[in-house]
Protein backbone atom coordinates (compact mmCIF):
# COMPACT_ATOMS: atom_id res chain seq x y z
CA UNK A 1 0.00 0.00 0.00
CA UNK A 2 1.15 3.54 -0.72
CA UNK A 3 0.08 6.36 1.53
CA UNK A 4 0.46 9.87 0.13
CA UNK A 5 0.87 12.30 3.02
CA UNK A 6 2.69 11.68 6.30
CA UNK A 7 0.39 13.84 8.40
CA UNK A 8 -1.40 12.35 11.41
CA UNK A 9 -3.97 10.55 9.24
CA UNK A 10 -1.34 9.10 6.90
CA UNK A 11 0.74 7.90 9.84
CA UNK A 12 -2.28 6.24 11.41
CA UNK A 13 -3.08 4.70 8.02
CA UNK A 14 0.47 3.29 7.94
CA UNK A 15 -0.18 1.60 11.30
CA UNK A 16 -3.45 0.13 10.00
CA UNK A 17 -1.87 -1.08 6.79
CA UNK A 18 0.79 -2.86 8.84
CA UNK A 19 -1.80 -4.28 11.21
CA UNK A 20 -3.55 -5.71 8.14
CA UNK A 21 -0.32 -7.42 7.10
CA UNK A 22 0.34 -5.11 4.16
CA UNK A 23 3.71 -3.66 3.30
CA UNK A 24 3.44 0.11 3.28
CA UNK A 25 5.31 3.12 1.94
CA UNK A 26 4.55 6.71 2.92
CA UNK A 27 5.39 9.60 0.59
CA UNK A 28 5.51 13.22 1.72
CA UNK A 29 6.86 16.34 0.10
CA UNK A 30 8.02 17.69 3.46
CA UNK A 31 11.34 16.59 4.98
CA UNK A 32 9.67 15.49 8.26
CA UNK A 33 6.63 13.40 9.11
CA UNK A 34 3.66 14.99 10.89
CA UNK A 35 1.95 17.17 8.26
CA UNK A 36 0.38 20.37 9.58
CA UNK A 37 1.24 19.47 13.17
CA UNK A 38 5.00 19.32 12.57
CA UNK A 39 4.99 22.27 10.20
CA UNK A 40 2.71 24.63 12.08
CA UNK A 41 2.21 23.77 15.71
CA UNK A 42 4.54 21.06 17.03
CA UNK A 43 4.67 22.60 20.51
CA UNK A 44 0.95 23.37 20.89
CA UNK A 45 -1.20 21.23 23.16
CA UNK A 46 -4.07 19.42 21.43
CA UNK A 47 -7.11 18.77 23.61
CA UNK A 48 -9.50 16.83 21.37
CA UNK A 49 -7.71 13.58 20.58
CA UNK A 50 -9.78 10.69 21.95
CA UNK A 51 -8.21 9.23 25.07
CA UNK A 52 -5.70 12.07 25.55
CA UNK A 53 -6.96 14.91 27.79
CA UNK A 54 -4.09 16.85 26.26
CA UNK A 55 -1.13 15.96 24.08
CA UNK A 56 1.68 18.09 22.66
CA UNK A 57 1.58 18.12 18.85
CA UNK A 58 5.03 16.64 18.37
CA UNK A 59 4.38 13.96 21.01
CA UNK A 60 1.27 12.89 19.08
CA UNK A 61 3.34 12.66 15.89
CA UNK A 62 6.14 10.75 17.69
CA UNK A 63 3.56 8.32 19.07
CA UNK A 64 1.96 7.80 15.66
CA UNK A 65 5.38 7.09 14.14
CA UNK A 66 6.13 4.67 17.02
CA UNK A 67 2.74 2.97 16.59
CA UNK A 68 3.46 2.26 12.93
CA UNK A 69 7.16 1.44 13.46
CA UNK A 70 6.78 -2.31 14.19
CA UNK A 71 5.50 -2.68 10.62
CA UNK A 72 8.56 -0.95 9.11
CA UNK A 73 6.87 1.59 6.86
CA UNK A 74 9.16 2.91 4.14
CA UNK A 75 9.23 6.71 4.41
CA UNK A 76 9.90 8.55 1.17
CA UNK A 77 10.21 12.09 2.50
CA UNK A 78 10.93 15.09 0.32
CA UNK A 79 9.02 13.41 -2.51
CA UNK A 80 6.00 14.99 -4.15
CA UNK A 81 3.51 12.59 -5.77
CA UNK A 82 2.51 14.21 -9.05
CA UNK A 83 1.00 11.58 -11.34
CA UNK A 84 -1.16 8.45 -11.31
CA UNK A 85 -1.19 5.72 -13.88
CA UNK A 86 -3.56 2.75 -13.90
CA UNK A 87 -1.75 -0.55 -14.46
CA UNK A 88 -3.65 -3.82 -15.02
CA UNK A 89 -3.09 -4.99 -11.43
CA UNK A 90 -1.77 -1.92 -9.60
CA UNK A 91 -1.47 1.85 -9.51
CA UNK A 92 1.75 3.57 -10.49
CA UNK A 93 2.48 6.82 -8.69
CA UNK A 94 5.15 9.10 -10.08
CA UNK A 95 7.01 11.62 -7.93
CA UNK A 96 8.38 14.96 -9.09
CA UNK A 97 11.92 13.58 -8.62
CA UNK A 98 11.20 10.85 -11.20
CA UNK A 99 10.86 8.11 -8.57
CA UNK A 100 7.94 5.75 -9.19
CA UNK A 101 6.05 3.64 -6.68
CA UNK A 102 3.93 0.70 -7.76
CA UNK A 103 1.19 -0.09 -5.26
CA UNK A 104 -1.78 -2.43 -5.16
CA UNK A 105 -3.72 0.34 -3.42
CA UNK A 106 -3.15 4.00 -2.60
CA UNK A 107 -4.56 6.06 0.27
CA UNK A 108 -4.26 9.82 -0.23
CA UNK A 109 -3.98 11.67 3.08
CA UNK A 110 -2.78 14.87 1.49
CA UNK A 111 -4.37 17.34 3.95
CA UNK A 112 -4.56 20.72 2.28
CA UNK A 113 -2.22 19.66 -0.50
CA UNK A 114 1.51 19.81 -0.97
CA UNK A 115 2.78 21.99 1.73
CA UNK A 116 5.71 24.29 1.00
CA UNK A 117 7.23 26.90 3.28
CA UNK A 118 7.06 30.48 1.96
CA UNK A 119 10.70 31.15 1.15
CA UNK A 120 12.73 33.90 2.76
CA UNK A 121 13.47 36.12 -0.27
CA UNK A 122 17.04 35.86 -1.51
CA UNK A 123 18.01 33.18 1.02
CA UNK A 124 17.79 29.98 -1.06
CA UNK A 125 21.56 29.38 -0.74
CA UNK A 126 21.33 29.27 3.06
CA UNK A 127 18.97 26.32 3.40
CA UNK A 128 20.80 23.65 5.43
CA UNK A 129 23.55 26.18 6.15
CA UNK A 130 21.79 27.63 9.15
CA UNK A 131 18.41 28.52 7.59
CA UNK A 132 15.42 26.34 8.48
CA UNK A 133 11.72 26.58 7.76
CA UNK A 134 10.55 24.02 10.33
CA UNK A 135 11.67 23.53 13.93
CA UNK A 136 10.84 19.92 14.81
CA UNK A 137 13.08 19.95 17.96
CA UNK A 138 14.83 22.66 19.91
CA UNK A 139 17.97 20.69 20.85
CA UNK A 140 20.07 21.67 17.79
CA UNK A 141 19.63 25.36 18.72
CA UNK A 142 21.36 25.06 22.10
CA UNK A 143 23.81 27.92 22.75
CA UNK A 144 23.13 29.57 19.40
CA UNK A 145 22.04 33.09 18.58
CA UNK A 146 18.80 32.49 16.70
CA UNK A 147 16.90 34.92 14.50
CA UNK A 148 13.26 33.99 13.94
CA UNK A 149 11.58 35.75 11.02
CA UNK A 150 7.80 36.19 11.03
CA UNK A 151 4.87 37.30 13.16
CA UNK A 152 2.42 34.41 13.10
CA UNK A 153 1.76 31.53 15.51
CA UNK A 154 4.71 29.43 14.37
CA UNK A 155 7.17 32.32 14.69
CA UNK A 156 5.98 33.23 18.16
CA UNK A 157 5.68 29.61 19.40
CA UNK A 158 9.16 28.74 18.11
CA UNK A 159 10.69 31.91 19.58
CA UNK A 160 9.18 31.10 22.99
CA UNK A 161 10.23 27.45 22.75
CA UNK A 162 13.78 28.39 21.76
CA UNK A 163 14.16 31.04 24.49
CA UNK A 164 15.30 28.66 27.28
CA UNK A 165 17.53 26.65 24.90
CA UNK A 166 19.26 29.18 22.65
CA UNK A 167 21.90 31.71 23.73
CA UNK A 168 19.69 34.50 22.37
CA UNK A 169 16.49 34.73 20.34
CA UNK A 170 15.56 37.71 18.18
CA UNK A 171 12.28 37.95 16.31
CA UNK A 172 12.33 40.06 13.16
CA UNK A 173 8.87 40.98 11.87
CA UNK A 174 7.91 43.48 9.21
CA UNK A 175 5.02 44.89 11.27
CA UNK A 176 4.79 46.08 14.88
CA UNK A 177 1.68 43.92 15.43
CA UNK A 178 1.87 40.14 15.59
CA UNK A 179 -0.78 37.91 13.99
CA UNK A 180 -0.20 35.15 16.54
CA UNK A 181 -2.60 34.16 19.31
CA UNK A 182 -2.97 37.05 21.81
CA UNK A 183 -1.83 35.06 24.83
CA UNK A 184 1.33 33.89 23.03
CA UNK A 185 2.13 37.47 21.99
CA UNK A 186 1.75 38.58 25.61
CA UNK A 187 4.19 35.85 26.69
CA UNK A 188 6.58 36.92 23.93
CA UNK A 189 6.52 40.57 24.95
CA UNK A 190 7.31 39.67 28.57
CA UNK A 191 10.07 37.19 27.62
CA UNK A 192 13.79 37.80 27.05
CA UNK A 193 13.26 37.48 23.28
CA UNK A 194 14.42 40.65 21.46
CA UNK A 195 11.80 42.03 19.08
CA UNK A 196 13.02 43.90 16.01
CA UNK A 197 10.00 45.51 14.33
CA UNK A 198 9.01 46.73 11.82
CA UNK A 199 11.99 45.24 10.06
CA UNK A 200 12.99 42.82 7.34
CA UNK A 201 15.91 40.46 6.84
CA UNK A 202 17.82 41.76 3.82
CA UNK A 203 20.90 39.53 3.86
CA UNK A 204 22.74 36.67 5.48
CA UNK A 205 26.48 36.30 5.78
CA UNK A 206 29.01 33.65 6.79
CA UNK A 207 31.72 31.40 5.41
CA UNK A 208 30.22 27.90 5.22
CA UNK A 209 27.42 28.48 7.69
CA UNK A 210 25.44 31.58 8.56
CA UNK A 211 27.21 33.85 11.03
CA UNK A 212 25.20 37.06 10.79
CA UNK A 213 21.96 38.49 9.49
CA UNK A 214 21.39 41.99 8.13
CA UNK A 215 18.11 43.55 9.16
CA UNK A 216 16.62 46.72 7.69
CA UNK A 217 14.25 48.92 9.67
CA UNK A 218 11.14 49.38 7.53
CA UNK A 219 10.70 53.03 8.59
CA UNK A 220 14.23 54.42 8.93
CA UNK A 221 15.83 52.06 6.34
CA UNK A 222 18.79 51.71 8.74
CA UNK A 223 20.53 48.33 8.45
CA UNK A 224 21.72 46.48 11.56
CA UNK A 225 23.87 43.34 11.54
CA UNK A 226 22.88 40.73 14.12
CA UNK A 227 25.06 37.75 15.06
CA UNK A 228 23.16 34.55 14.19
CA UNK A 229 24.25 30.93 13.84
CA UNK A 230 20.67 29.91 13.05
CA UNK A 231 17.78 31.55 11.22
CA UNK A 232 14.23 30.25 11.34
CA UNK A 233 11.97 31.64 8.63
CA UNK A 234 8.37 31.20 9.78
CA UNK A 235 6.64 33.02 6.97
CA UNK A 236 3.81 30.53 6.58
CA UNK A 237 3.17 27.79 4.08
CA UNK A 238 1.49 27.61 0.72
CA UNK A 239 -0.64 24.58 -0.03
CA UNK A 240 -1.00 23.24 -3.54
CA UNK A 241 -3.63 20.70 -4.50
CA UNK A 242 -2.79 20.78 -8.22
CA UNK A 243 -0.34 17.82 -8.12
CA UNK A 244 -3.19 15.63 -6.85
CA UNK A 245 -5.72 17.15 -9.26
CA UNK A 246 -3.32 16.17 -12.03
CA UNK A 247 -3.85 12.50 -11.10
CA UNK A 248 -7.42 12.80 -12.44
CA UNK A 249 -9.00 12.73 -8.97
CA UNK A 250 -12.45 14.25 -8.55
CA UNK A 251 -11.45 17.41 -6.69
CA UNK A 252 -14.14 19.85 -5.64
CA UNK A 253 -13.24 23.10 -3.93
CA UNK A 254 -9.73 21.77 -3.14
CA UNK A 255 -10.98 18.49 -1.62
CA UNK A 256 -11.24 14.93 -2.94
CA UNK A 257 -14.77 13.56 -3.19
CA UNK A 258 -15.07 10.12 -1.55
CA UNK A 259 -17.86 7.64 -0.88
CA UNK A 260 -18.59 6.01 2.50
CA UNK A 261 -15.74 3.52 2.01
CA UNK A 262 -13.40 6.48 1.36
CA UNK A 263 -13.00 5.35 -2.26
CA UNK A 264 -12.22 8.06 -4.81
CA UNK A 265 -13.17 8.09 -8.49
CA UNK A 266 -9.85 6.42 -9.42
CA UNK A 267 -9.40 2.63 -9.28
CA UNK A 268 -7.39 1.47 -6.24
CA UNK A 269 -7.23 5.01 -4.83
CA UNK A 270 -8.81 5.91 -1.47
CA UNK A 271 -8.51 9.09 0.60
CA UNK A 272 -8.74 10.11 4.26
CA UNK A 273 -8.23 13.08 6.55
CA UNK A 274 -8.54 16.79 5.83
CA UNK A 275 -8.46 16.24 2.09
CA UNK A 276 -11.74 14.32 1.82
CA UNK A 277 -15.12 15.78 0.98
CA UNK A 278 -18.58 14.32 1.58
CA UNK A 279 -21.81 15.70 3.08
CA UNK A 280 -21.30 16.47 6.76
CA UNK A 281 -17.49 16.35 6.64
CA UNK A 282 -15.76 17.64 9.80
CA UNK A 283 -12.04 18.47 9.41
CA UNK A 284 -10.51 17.24 12.65
CA UNK A 285 -7.69 14.82 13.43
CA UNK A 286 -10.07 12.52 15.32
CA UNK A 287 -12.35 12.27 12.29
CA UNK A 288 -9.40 11.71 9.97
CA UNK A 289 -8.14 8.82 12.11
CA UNK A 290 -11.46 7.04 11.61
CA UNK A 291 -11.39 7.75 7.89
CA UNK A 292 -7.84 6.38 7.64
CA UNK A 293 -8.98 3.12 9.26
CA UNK A 294 -11.97 2.96 6.91
CA UNK A 295 -9.85 3.73 3.84
CA UNK A 296 -7.09 1.23 4.62
CA UNK A 297 -9.48 -1.59 5.52
CA UNK A 298 -11.54 -1.09 2.38
CA UNK A 299 -8.39 -0.78 0.29
CA UNK A 300 -7.23 -4.10 1.77
CA UNK A 301 -10.19 -5.79 0.09
CA UNK A 302 -9.16 -4.30 -3.26
CA UNK A 303 -5.69 -5.78 -2.79
CA UNK A 304 -7.16 -9.14 -1.74
CA UNK A 305 -10.82 -9.54 -2.75
CA UNK A 306 -11.09 -12.51 -0.36
CA UNK A 307 -10.15 -10.33 2.62
CA UNK A 308 -12.74 -9.02 5.08
CA UNK A 309 -13.22 -5.27 5.47
CA UNK A 310 -13.24 -5.68 9.25
CA UNK A 311 -9.63 -6.15 10.36
CA UNK A 312 -10.31 -7.94 13.64
CA UNK A 313 -9.52 -6.42 16.99
CA UNK A 314 -6.04 -5.17 17.81
CA UNK A 315 -6.49 -6.74 21.24
CA UNK A 316 -6.20 -10.12 19.52
CA UNK A 317 -2.68 -9.16 18.49
CA UNK A 318 0.15 -10.19 20.80
CA UNK A 319 1.68 -6.97 22.19
CA UNK A 320 4.67 -5.92 20.10
CA UNK A 321 4.11 -8.60 17.47
CA UNK A 322 3.47 -7.78 13.86
CA UNK A 323 1.85 -11.09 12.95
Ligand SMILES: Cc1cc2nc3c(=O)[nH]c(=O)nc-3n(C[C@H](O)[C@H](O)[C@H](O)COP(=O)(O)OP(=O)(O)OC[C@H]3O[C@@H](n4cnc5c(N)ncnc54)[C@H](O)[C@@H]3O)c2cc1C
Nearest residue numbers: 005007008009028029035036081110111113114273274285
Ligand atom coordinates in the same frame (compact mmCIF):
# COMPACT_ATOMS: atom_id res chain seq x y z
C1 LIG B 1 -2.59 25.93 14.20
C2 LIG B 1 -3.47 24.70 14.00
C3 LIG B 1 -4.05 24.10 15.09
C4 LIG B 1 -4.85 22.94 14.94
N1 LIG B 1 -5.42 22.39 16.05
C5 LIG B 1 -6.18 21.27 15.91
C6 LIG B 1 -6.79 20.65 17.04
O1 LIG B 1 -6.66 21.10 18.18
N2 LIG B 1 -7.52 19.50 16.83
C7 LIG B 1 -7.71 18.97 15.59
O2 LIG B 1 -8.36 17.92 15.47
N3 LIG B 1 -7.16 19.55 14.50
C8 LIG B 1 -6.40 20.68 14.63
N4 LIG B 1 -5.87 21.28 13.52
C9 LIG B 1 -6.14 20.67 12.20
C10 LIG B 1 -5.27 19.43 12.00
O3 LIG B 1 -3.89 19.78 12.07
C11 LIG B 1 -5.61 18.76 10.68
O4 LIG B 1 -6.96 18.35 10.74
C12 LIG B 1 -4.70 17.56 10.44
O5 LIG B 1 -3.35 17.94 10.37
C13 LIG B 1 -5.10 16.82 9.17
O6 LIG B 1 -4.26 15.72 9.04
P1 LIG B 1 -4.00 15.05 7.61
O7 LIG B 1 -3.11 13.90 7.90
O8 LIG B 1 -5.31 14.81 6.94
O9 LIG B 1 -3.27 16.17 6.74
P2 LIG B 1 -1.99 17.10 6.99
O10 LIG B 1 -1.62 17.21 8.42
O11 LIG B 1 -2.28 18.36 6.25
O12 LIG B 1 -0.82 16.32 6.23
C14 LIG B 1 -0.89 16.14 4.84
C15 LIG B 1 0.49 15.85 4.30
O13 LIG B 1 0.37 15.46 2.93
C16 LIG B 1 1.48 15.97 2.22
N5 LIG B 1 1.12 16.04 0.79
C17 LIG B 1 0.05 16.64 0.23
N6 LIG B 1 0.04 16.45 -1.11
C18 LIG B 1 1.15 15.71 -1.39
C19 LIG B 1 1.70 15.19 -2.60
N7 LIG B 1 1.11 15.38 -3.79
N8 LIG B 1 2.86 14.49 -2.52
C20 LIG B 1 3.47 14.29 -1.33
N9 LIG B 1 2.99 14.76 -0.15
C21 LIG B 1 1.84 15.45 -0.19
C22 LIG B 1 1.73 17.34 2.85
O14 LIG B 1 3.08 17.77 2.66
C23 LIG B 1 1.41 17.06 4.34
O15 LIG B 1 2.58 16.74 5.07
C24 LIG B 1 -5.08 22.42 13.65
C25 LIG B 1 -4.49 23.02 12.52
C26 LIG B 1 -3.69 24.15 12.70
C27 LIG B 1 -3.07 24.79 11.47
